Amino acid sequence: MVNQSFPLGFLLLGFSEHPELERILFVVVLTSYLLTLVGNTLIILLSVLDPRLHSPMYFFLSNLSFLDLCFTTSFVPQMLVNLWGPKKTISFLGCFIQLFIFLSLGTTECILLTVMAFDRYVAVCQPLHYATIIHPRLCRQLAAVAWVMGLAQSIVQTPPTLRLPFCPHRQIDDFLCEVPSLIRLSCGDTTYNEIQLAVSSVIFVVVPLSLILVSYSAIAQAVLRINSAQAWKRALGTCSSHLMVVTIFYSSVIAVYLQPKNPYAQKRGKFFGLFYAVGTPSLNPLIYTLRNKEVKRAFRRLLGKEGDSREN
Template sequence: MVNQSSPVGFLLLGFSEYPGLERILFIIVLISYLLTLVGNTLIILLSVLDPRLHSPMYFFLSNLSFLDLCITTSFVPQMLVNLWGPKKTISFLGCSVQLFTFLFLGTTECILLTVMAFDRYVAVCQPLHYPVIIHSRLCWQLASVAWVMGLVQSVVQTPPTLSLPFCPHRQIDDFVCEVPSLIRLSCGDTSFNEIQLAVSSVVFLVMPLTLILISYGAIAQAVLRINSAIAWRKASGTCSSHLLVVTLFYSLVISVYLQPKNPYAQKRGKFFGLFYAVGTPSLNPLIYTLRNKEVKRAFRRLLGKDGVSRESRGRAA
């Protein structure tokens, strides 16, 4: 449904109140976007091409990498244009696509991180039954559930948000079209939209985070029962990367979406939102590669260095 109150689109103010900062942010966002493209594409390629990475963990990781690629590509090019020049407009259609994509992929990522926590729980707490429980068919089913739930959430929440009576100035105090900023732009009654946002935050933020905490609580209990340094190291190697990604993701999302309604909090939330939207997709590949020996080995095999190093060791012997 096209909102006739905004036929010519919107103005994305972004960080225009800090004109001296915009060019610096342009460089930071551009570098982060390039790192996101390279890092996440590399993880997807390794997960597909290396047979040793054909496991549930890397199947879900490649889904996460694909999500990060899509969500950044949906808004970063527009953001770079707005940061570089004085023109900060976005068409109504472009804003609608950003809103739909942000809701779709952001919700999918929340569910997918929960699925990955369940995968880590089974790997640590049920290691002997892991291949039986987390089989290929279940992996596809869980990933499909995450994507479908994200799509449903976006289909349900996007139309009511775009149907709001927007104020004539059309100025969105944000760098991307998303639900909270469009609700603030409305000059009409937003009670239904605010209730919808609150309910969706509980269902797709609080509940997944609760399930993740329950999974890691069970993992901690299982490791404590064993009371072994080796068990601690194995659990750390299995879960540390995912736990770090979850901590980074949810701390930023909560800072953006569950902030108090005052101008200072909204300005601070804009910077948190920038780091959430641009920083985390570029950091996720680094977290998983720097802390994961299997991914490092797969990268060396892709470059052909692993075979060369083994040959050199064989000659030395």
């Protein structure tokens, strides 16, 4: 049985009720983390080094890749330690840092995906005015708004969550410090925290998703008016990768944060939470590289630089 004498920290139970599953998850999480590191680092390098990718779309994509790198690195090492051995503890400070970063970057990603949807809307629906509307200064401002809103959300929600009167056993039925799990751990009144979680879920999940759906509705209407097969293909290529990332990301977020209160939903939410935290950051670069011809061309140019320089 896991030692329960941790007055200044918590026990992250994770999947400790299935020890045979933990070793499998260790390999899955480690593999996903390595893919996240390699894939997102590659996208950032390509966006910086290749002049042909110096456009708003790849500026936002490199922001998303940097966010995913920070997001996974904030908790995956701790998760790997917990999955591999019997030690499941995390200090109060470690839990605070993990929760703060998780909330901040998760919120930032919601806003950033909305900004990217707006960028795609202008590219398809206002192509002649795209360079005028989506200029570099606006790109920097929109990215800054996403990061600042994420930081503000975390500053508002983290302290009240960790000030809750937690039950003496300090066992978090999750693999990381997260708001719903910490609320369930409390033995006191959590009404304020639940209201705060509901309000923030509406503001930072429902509203951004609604704006993304509005953007893609307008894009769909614009595409339906196009008679050219080439234009259809170009519009699909412009939006398909982002739409796939949005679908995967928000499906996982909704399954974690907007689930009903029952034991079955909580167990299912733990697996969705694992996929949201570990799976989506590793899938994002795969989706953008496999479905994006410009990124693949940039990668080939990067690999071919040495050969080209020799020929010259």
